[in-house]
Amino acid sequence: MSFPRFTKHAGLLSVLLLLAIGGTAFAQDATLVRAEQGNGLLWVFRVFAVLMLATAALTISVRNAVVAALCLVGTLISTGVLFLLLHASFLAAIQVLVYAGAIMVLFVFVVMSVGDADEHEIGISSGLISKILGLAALIGVLFVVLPQFKSQIVPQAAPLADTSDFGSLKPIGRLLFSDYLFPFEVLSVLLLVAIVGAVMVSRRRSADETVDQGGAQ
Amino acid sequence: MNAVIRATDFVHTLPILFVVGWACLVLLAAALSSDERRVDLGPLSALGLAIGICIAAWSWSEHAQPATGLFASMVVVDRFAIFFDVIFMTAALFTSLLSRGYLREHGFSESGFYGVVLLACAGMMMMVHAADFVALVLGLETMSLAIYCLVASWVGQRRSAEGAIKYFVMGAVASAFLLYGIALVYGVTGSTNLAVITRKAWTLSSEPLFIIGMLFIMAALAFKVALVPFHMWTPDAYEGAPTPITGFMAAAVKAAGFAILLRAIGTVFSAESVVFGSAGWANVFVILSALTMSVGNLFALRQGNIKRMLAYSSISHAGYILLGVIAMATVPDSARANATAQGPVLFYLMQYAITTIGAFGIVTWIGRRDAQRLMLDSWSGLASTHPWAALAMTVFMLSLAGIPPTAGFFAKLYLFSAALQQPGLLWVVIIAIFNSVISVYYYLRPVVMMYFQSADSSEAGEPSHSPATVFVLALAVLLILAIGLMPSSPLAWADASVLAGR
Amino acid sequence: MIPTGDVLIVALTMFALGLLGVIIRRNILIVLMSIELMLNSVNLTLVGFARAHGGSVGTAGHGFSFLIVALAAAEAAVGLAIVVAVFRSYRTVNVNNVNLMKR
Numbered sequence: 118m119s120f121p122r123f124t125k126h127a128g129l130l131s132v133l134l135l136l137a138i139g140g141t142a143f144a145q146d147a148t149l150v151r152a153e154q155g156n157g158l159l160w161v162f163r164v165f166a167v168l169m170l171a172t173a174a175l176t177i178s179v180r181n182a183v184v185a186a187l188c189l190v191g192t193l194i195s196t197g198v199l200f201l202l203l204h205a206s207f208l209a210a211i212q213v214l215v216y217a218g219a220i221m222v223l224f225v226f227v228v229m230s231v232g233d234a235d236e237h238e239i240g241i242s243s244g245l246i247s248k249i250l251g252l253a254a255l256i257g258v259l260f261v262v263l264p265q266f267k268s269q270i271v272p273q274a275a276p277l278a279d280t281s282d283f284g285s286l287k288p289i290g291r292l293l294f295s296d297y298l299f300p301f302e303v304l305s306v307l308l309l310v311a312i313v314g315a316v317m318v319s320r321r322r323s324a325d326e327t328v329d330q331g332g333a334q
Numbered sequence: 335m336n337a338v339i340r341a342t343d344f345v346h347t348l349p350i351l352f353v354v355g356w357a358c359l360v361l362l363a364a365a366l367s368s369d370e371r372r373v374d375l376g377p378l379s380a381l382g383l384a385i386g387i388c389i390a391a392w393s394w395s396e397h398a399q400p401a402t403g404l405f406a407s408m409v410v411v412d413r414f415a416i417f418f419d420v421i422f423m424t425a426a427l428f429t430s431l432l433s434r435g436y437l438r439e440h441g442f443s444e445s446g447f448y449g450v451v452l453l454a455c456a457g458m459m460m461m462v463h464a465a466d467f468v469a470l471v472l473g474l475e476t477m478s479l480a481i482y483c484l485v486a487s488w489v490g491q492r493r494s495a496e497g498a499i500k501y502f503v504m505g506a507v508a509s510a511f512l513l514y515g516i517a518l519v520y521g522v523t524g525s526t527n528l529a530v531i532t533r534k535a536w537t538l539s540s541e542p543l544f545i546i547g548m549l550f551i552m553a554a555l556a557f558k559v560a561l562v563p564f565h566m567w568t569p570d571a572y573e574g575a576p577t578p579i580t581g582f583m584a585a586a587v588k589a590a591g592f593a594i595l596l597r598a599i600g601t602v603f604s605a606e607s608v609v610f611g612s613a614g615w616a617n618v619f620v621i622l623s624a625l626t627m628s629v630g631n632l633f634a635l636r637q638g639n640i641k642r643m644l645a646y647s648s649i650s651h652a653g654y655i656l657l658g659v660i661a662m663a664t665v666p667d668s669a670r671a672n673a674t675a676q677g678p679v680l681f682y683l684m685q686y687a688i689t690t691i692g693a694f695g696i697v698t699w700i701g702r703r704d705a706q707r708l709m710l711d712s713w714s715g716l717a718s719t720h721p722w723a724a725l726a727m728t729v730f731m732l733s734l735a736g737i738p739p740t741a742g743f744f745a746k747l748y749l750f751s752a753a754l755q756q757p758g759l760l761w762v763v764i765i766a767i768f769n770s771v772i773s774v775y776y777y778l779r780p781v782v783m784m785y786f787q788s789a790d791s792s793e794a795g796e797p798s799h800s801p802a803t804v805f806v807l808a809l810a811v812l813l814i815l816a817i818g819l820m821p822s823s824p825l826a827w828a829d830a831s832v833l834a835g836r
Numbered sequence: 837m838i839p840t841g842d843v844l845i846v847a848l849t850m851f852a853l854g855l856l857g858v859i860i861r862r863n864i865l866i867v868l869m870s871i872e873l874m875l876n877s878v879n880l881t882l883v884g885f886a887r888a889h890g891g892s893v894g895t896a897g898h899g900f901s902f903l904i905v906a907l908a909a910a911e912a913a914v915g916l917a918i919v920v921a922v923f924r925s926y927r928t929v930n931v932n933n934v935n936l937m938k939r
Contacts, residue, residue, distance in 0.1 A: 223912060300469050
């Protein structure tokens with residue numbers, strides 16, 4: 118990676134990350150006092166929604182994969198803040214721990230080990246038709262779906278009682294071991310597949326395996 | 335949230351639990367096996383799958399009435415699902431026996447491979463037994479992740495990695511669409527349970543948000559069965575995968591995709607306004623079906639690589655099967671629809687699974703480390719050097735083309751006649767028949783190569799002598815001919831396995 | 837109170853950004869990150885709806901969302917393993933260079 122560009126982005130990013138972390142603390146306080154009537158929370162929501170989308174846009178547009186990974190961390194932390202605002206405190210914790218922590222470490226690790234992943238240009242060059250179709254579908258989805266979210270059918274939230282434990286660990290834990298027992302166990306099989314499969318795929322070639330045959334039949 | 339999970343729930347789901355347990359056993363055996371004491375993993379997993387098929391057969395006879403509400407309404411055990419369990423386990427059994435010789439020939443590492451095949455099979459079984467989108471998604475992902483890994487399992491082989499990465503990216507996007515669609519449906523209906531959503535679908539079916547959610551889900555399922563706008567991954571993934579895995583994908587993954595498509599159409603989409611209303615699902619699917627079979631066949635005509643040819647052929651077969659699914663969906667009376675049109679679809683999927691695994695099995699058998707014989711040109715004169723392989727390949731090709739003494743002929747006959755009973759499907763059936771005629775050309779090309787052209791070189795090379803491979807191929811030929819000569823009892827099983835009236 | 841519709845719009849926009857990333861980017865690592873964006877947006881949608889439904893229905897949404905986080909982790913692990921395999925055989929992570937097979 119070219120160093121100067123990286124530092125330039127790093128400055129911007131550290132600002133974003135600081136904002137996100139500071140905002141997390143603020144939002145947590147805010148949810149604790151449950152100042153739901155005021156407009157304050159709505160503004161916190163708007164700020165972090167914009168932050169989330171901005172970092173998401175950066176993720177897909179910067180050239181350098183490490184910078185993209187850092188932007189993605191910003192997106193994920195902002196999403197965590199939105200989760201807190203939506204009373205999903207357990208998921209917010211999971212979001213930061215698992216997503217922003219574990220998955221992103223995995224990403225950065227692979228970026229580092231695979232090395233310089235710079236691409237030469239961003240553009241539509243291969244599979245032109247499929248890309249155009251994809252973009253058309255994307256625009257279509259946005260134009261068709263977005264207005265629907267303001268329709269009557271979308272349920273609206275009711276205020277929660279102060280004593281409600283909605284979104285905390287207890288009801289979710291209870292759910293996972295009663296109604297969701299079967300999916301929860303399937304998840305363990307899924308993780309087993311991921312572990313065994315990842316090891317199987319990423320191991321080095323052993324001595325007696327066929328080497329790459331290029332165009333051979 | 336007062337779920338009651340009974341001990342009998344575990345008995346009902348015994349086939350799934352058994353396959354998962356056996357997969358763990360195989361993985362453990364792989365870990366403990368050393369160079370001195372080598373455990374033969376292929377036959378070990380085949381043994382487990384054979385026991386699994388017996389358990390499923392017992393379970394099939396026990397479940398004349400579907401058992402619902404298992405694991406807090408997450409799982410349903412009915413004959414429909416068990417029928418597919420048997421297809422998946424048979425496909426996995428054939429695959430693990432075929433893989434044994436293939437892995438040894440090409441010097442693969444065996445560790446992990448068979449365990450992941452079994453876990454993929456378990457994932458498919460969970461998927462068809464799901465009565466809730468949550469369980470369905472997790473089963474689907476278990477299957478998909480296992481298949482991505484199996485496609486990429488040929489370490490150091492470029493095509494394998496290339497096919498896997500393309501498949502993975504497109505598959506992951508499809509999963510994201512599926513999940514987003516489910517999230518929308520959950521938001522509108524407040525539930526992820528198929529039965530609850532079906533009840534609410536009657537009142538919500540004109541709501542745009544609900545329809546968009548369903549559209550996303552359908553697009554993701556169309557990807558899994560490789561219908562035409564979503565088929566781009568198929569040839570690359572099929573070509574790149576180790577050949578026995580390609581057979582497994584064509585047989586089992588396709589059947590699994592159609593199983594959940596049938597279940598979704600049989601339940602959630604049963605609301606008449608969804609099928610016939612402004613959205614016009616049936617019409618969309620009719621066009622997709624015609625496109626899928628035509629595009630698959632036209633591209634198959636131009637392929638010189640046998641794996642790619644079979645990949646495009648599998649796309650065109652998906653088009654035929656979709657025609658049967660439409661025939662089922664367009665009958666307003668659900669009980670009659672399932673009885674008349676669903677049986678042929680199940681029958682078709684069953685015989686297609688056996689035939690396609692057999693065809694890829696031949697490619698596995700005659701391929702050597704130094705001469706994989708993936709191009710059609712290298713098949714010339716095969717009948718004189720490998721007479722049995724040539725004969726078996728001829729049977730599989732005739733069955734894929736749908737020529738009389740084989741199972742493929744009856745499957746097509748039943749499927750098309752079921753479709754013909756629906757008014758308005760006549761023109762698609764004509765397209766389908768026309769396509770079948772075209773397909774005879776490219777299915778017979780390898781046969782002509784093998785029998786009527788002399789071997790161009792001396793690189794004959796014996797087929798690798800793996801008794802397991804020969805056993806599987808002989809069994810597949812016998813099954814195809816037996817089904818072709820006596821189609822009544824397999825068809826009766828298929829008819830008995832249709833979904834209960836919705 | 838945060839309107840549900842706003843949450844959904846934000847989530848859909850993120851979904852679209854992720855899809856856009858998959859379509860236009862050729863660096864496979866960034867494509868994988870875009871897929872993570874899409875899954876993250878699914879989670880935000882679910883949490884938004886869960887807040888609106890509340891009660892046990894909402895908790896079910898949270899549970900589903902939790903499972904999706906784990907699913908995303910598994911998917912990322914497998915995807916990155918395949919990327920490493922691709923890189924070992926090609927020495928590149930640029931999707932366009934990954935083109936050995938004949939059309």
